[in-house]
Amino acid sequence: MKPDNDPDLRVSDLIDFNGGGWNVNLVKQVFDEEEWGSILNIPLSRFWPRDSQFWWPARYGIFMVRSCYWLARLGHLRTWALQFGARETELWRAVWRLEGPPKLNHFIWRACKGSLAVKERLASRHAALSSQCPVCNKAEESIIHALFECTYAQQLWRASEWGSLLTDDPSTSFADRFEWFNSRRDGEDVQRFCALAWAAWEYAEKVFKPSHSWNLMASCWSPPVEGWVKINFDAHISAVVEVGLGVVCRDHHGHIIALGVKRVEASWEPSLAEAMGARYAMELAARLGYMRLVLEGTL
Template sequence: MYWWPATDGIYTTKSGYWLARMGHVRGWTDRFGGDRAETWNSIWNLDGPPKLRQFVWRACTGSLATFGRLQQRHVRTDGMCSLCNEQQESIVHAIFFCSNVKQVWDLSPFAELICKAPCDSFFELYEWMKGKVGSSELLTFVAYAWATWSYRNSVVFENPWQCRDVGVLGFLRLVKDYKSYATAVNVCPPAAVSRSTWKAPSAGLIRVNSDAAVISETSSSIGAVLRNDQGVIVPARVKRFMGKPPVKVLEAMAARMGVQTARELGFSKVELESDALSVINLIKSHKIGKAPVDLVVDDIRSMSMDFESFFLFSY
């Protein structure tokens, strides 16, 4: 058995407190996806600045520090909106319905949709809007939300923008121009690096290359190839099975299959090479854990004791 809220499967007070605060079912779905996985993916795949994606995620998880939220956390005694003094300041109120920003939305392309959207939480409103507009319009929508929240903060902290509408247009332009800006300053996410050439191991060594893949929501596969110092494939194994374990577990399972194959064939000097740096580092660390990946890694360490020499590499 292992403690699933912790990555190493070992209980800590912090993880216990986190689970108690969020609840068992909500804790599982929020951490591992569940029914909300599609929404989380859409947020982190928004084609805008990283700060915009972070804002949307914080708004959807209820992490923005509105007065209502601060009152719930016993930071403030009063959760009333200080800008309109009409109702409790929730995230939805602060961004969409406070008189301080409502005119921005009334003049936006989303005025009619906002009137029809569910308003219990930003998450529900975002998810509803995602089903009503295309990706380009959704990006514009969250840019408006980011702008109104930023304007709210400028007023609350007594440093208001000189012109609210010009400031909102500036946010929209920033998001629209992000792609060209990111390219110009070279902050685009780096593409996955693929090594074009393979180098044979030193004389007398067998190199194990392993990899894993998620084929669909219900099936996965792992594979391993063993080559000698001439680059000749000795054996190769592939295994496909039902289920979708975490990628780190799959990569560890692929490495274990390769090491197991090398041991079964009686090789004494083995190199294990994988593109899963986290798995290689975990094997090297000799860290003890109870999570599923730790159990697989323990098997690899145990089998490596049977070799005369055993080396680890990642690329």
């Protein structure tokens, strides 16, 4: 908090109750950039519950002497790491220390979190009919397969200086592989490694799957029953600390009857951004008076 601000300022003073979110200008005025960025990433409840005390070192927020003892014994940072996971904190730091365009950092973070739109993930969410890789048609398209094991990705890595090194790396997840490589190479090598993974993804997306997402939804989308409204929603995370939310409402004929878009200044993880997209869809439905509705992710 900046030293020249009111020390008696309350959290409620920073909330725009009419707009249903943070008072962005005031938050930026009161806090330094690192602090206001973290604050704006916290989603606010629309129910405006009464404030209550929460003891963060305990799992359920209830004060316990034991948690107080460990806080005093280990210190603030170590206790936080034990409670919320040191691995993810270190992983986050490693990803955002990469020197490159913000889109590269964002791509690597999505890959580490398992949120890339591979067929394996889409099929598990019933957004694709098959989990088979559409590029090689030889295996299930997981993130590891798409970035390293697919036919054309293998050619890329064999031509790189790490072709032999990657035969011994973990294949359980991209996060494990990234951490493994990061522990063995310096920053410049890690940056090139990430750039090659990004190149493998972009090449497959643009050359082999130029319009797969739209064709997929066109083949899978089904209208609601008569008298109901189907609301599709989606979220887009940009590289400029902003999340875009989009909503499309259709009737049983498939005709678009309402649209909604909203931009939020935040850098949410993909899962949280999707959840906020669902909430925005429900708010729009309530505002328009739609009582019978089907909520479905992806526009």
